[in-house]
Amino acid sequence: MNTVDDSARRRELRTAAARLFRKVGYPQATVRDIAKAVGMQSGSIFYYFKTKEDILVDVMNEGMRQFLEAARVPMDDAVHPRMKLRTLLVRHLMTLHQRNNDELAVVLSEWRSLSPRARRQIVAQRDEVEAVWNRVLRELADARLISGDIAILRLAILGAANWSVQWYDKKGKLSIDELADQLLDLFVPISARTAS
């Protein structure tokens, strides 16, 4: 990460862009808006990013990096598979609802604005995250704790979790741990809850 690739100013721009992209959407957020948000002229943006889409790619890469970081937790083999899934879920939801985490919301909503080339790059990272979830779900299936297609189950769990970005309010009554447990109960039925 040299000065241009991840300078403080570039980070500042990425953050401001993420907030705007989340708020009004990537296509409606103008380069001028982003520049104004950090007190720049619009032309100056292009000292840091080659194109507007590059800003989006940078935002989404950062978002994906955080998702990956949440998924890449070292887990003791001895831990019960259901507990492993719970850990993944809690870390995923925590990452999602941290303060000002606009990058993650953008990852979930703006993939349509990516060029095919950039999309491939982001999808590759998403696949990495899903591979981690698949591994844990495979363990649960091997232990007969879940049944059915693992892929669909993964989509359902991550989908339900990700949708919370649209309504979950971390100042509300429901804690992230509680939300995680509720979702867990849905997909890994209670009767399976033995040694957690």
Added chain:
Amino acid sequence: MNTVDDSARRRELRTAAARLFRKVGYPQATVRDIAKAVGMQSGSIFYYFKTKEDILVDVMNEGMRQFLEAARVPMDDAVHPRMKLRTLLVRHLMTLHQRNNDELAVVLSEWRSLSPRARRQIVAQRDEVEAVWNRVLRELADARLISGDIAILRLAILGAANWSVQWYDKKGKLSIDELADQLLDLFVPISARTAS
């Protein structure tokens, strides 16, 4: 519904617009694209719609109308509340995954593109749908079949259901009934399933 308000041509335009809005997003779908999809020139669109946003409003109104239609099912008071919720859920998911039902996908993804004025109008309809769900959830709460904040529960259920628009494939193994039951089990725990 006079000739101008809902002529065959106008419906044709709305359908084409919905498909485009879903595929590339409202801001990226140009009036020219929509016109070309029905074999028109872009200028002709404005004989049917005053502005581009009016097309979006029309699409979303139609989407909301369908959601409302799904929610407004006459239900015998004698029916078990859990069964009532199941009926709502099945009808909601059916509506969502019918063929070419792009209006609904647009309702879920493009509310950011509405002006405040139009948004208020759409939100009013959404509130109507939610009121129906709230009534049924209230019955479930009164019968001690669920606990917690009804609003949050409603958001969670509808959220999980709506997210399926991003992954559910009606040609796949999972039937809509099965999906409904899985979701139902999540939010109205199995132990509560007594007299359904």
Added chain:
Amino acid sequence: MNTVDDSARRRELRTAAARLFRKVGYPQATVRDIAKAVGMQSGSIFYYFKTKEDILVDVMNEGMRQFLEAARVPMDDAVHPRMKLRTLLVRHLMTLHQRNNDELAVVLSEWRSLSPRARRQIVAQRDEVEAVWNRVLRELADARLISGDIAILRLAILGAANWSVQWYDKKGKLSIDELADQLLDLFVPISARTAS
């Protein structure tokens, strides 16, 4: 040539563009300038041309078409080869110095501004013109009226002729016929002038 490909307005734009390209050069001629020259707004240009480069391509195609027209004169086999060359030269110079023939000047000076793709297309037309000249020069060589490399000779003749665009004034003393004869004498020496 349908309405959009060669409408009066499109021709008008091409003519105005050619004049500007010749006067200030393609890169310095702005789309706004061209539009203003025909009393339009800059945005309107793009109803007729997809890009600014397309205007240049259109201008150069028209220029090349005229060069080709000048070269494609039916010639009786019995005519003396030197006379054939003179005909080519006169027609070429006439075409070059007709009134307002800015397209031709642009062909000669703006090839650097073409993208590789467009350049290939223009070069193909130029090759057609050169083929005609080569044929006549071949006849002269076969009749021992000239010696040396035909390609270099062609370049020298056309070069000297084309350079005249930078200085020849048709209102001056030198007529185009006289200019043609002077050039002819240079490359097909006088001693060879027998039956012309």
Added chain:
Amino acid sequence: MNTVDDSARRRELRTAAARLFRKVGYPQATVRDIAKAVGMQSGSIFYYFKTKEDILVDVMNEGMRQFLEAARVPMDDAVHPRMKLRTLLVRHLMTLHQRNNDELAVVLSEWRSLSPRARRQIVAQRDEVEAVWNRVLRELADARLISGDIAILRLAILGAANWSVQWYDKKGKLSIDELADQLLDLFVPISARTAS
């Protein structure tokens, strides 16, 4: 020629600029391109040149200086006028086709990019060159070796010679001496070649 006016670095910049101006044209050559060619940042250029146009003026001055140097050869009055013209022509062509002599090509092609003020300065130098040619052509006319308007003849000779910049390849078969002789024969007809 103090340190700022003709330092090694400044010469390096001029050379790099000349190459770029020739290759892509002055308007398309960016200051960044020029800077990169000598391993500088674009801002640093302005330590050596006040404006981008000043670079062009410097390049063209250098080009003109070389043309003048070619023209300013001391010539014995006793030499035959036709031989004097040949000397001018050979030196002119040699100067034109020396290795990396991009300044000269730029002189011939980029005069349109000069401001009126700068143009006047360059034109003044060009006039000096032309004066030398005129003097020799006058001698030829006085000796009845040529006829017609001297100015037009000069334009034709220099034009044909200068056009060679677009096609002459010094690695090809035609030597510069041969080219000079061919051109000479054109404008000072063979029959006049008596005492050379």
Added chain:
DNA sequence: AATGAATGAGGTTTCATTCAT
């Protein structure tokens, strides 16, 4: 002597919209 950061004017292009026909 040189740089890195930033400017701001201006370029090409897009696109919703208008309107005479």
Added chain:
DNA sequence: CATGAATGAAACCTCATTCAT
């Protein structure tokens, strides 16, 4: 009903230029 032509505001982006360091 529908079109073809045109608009004009605003978008993204470029680039010569400045200036503190």
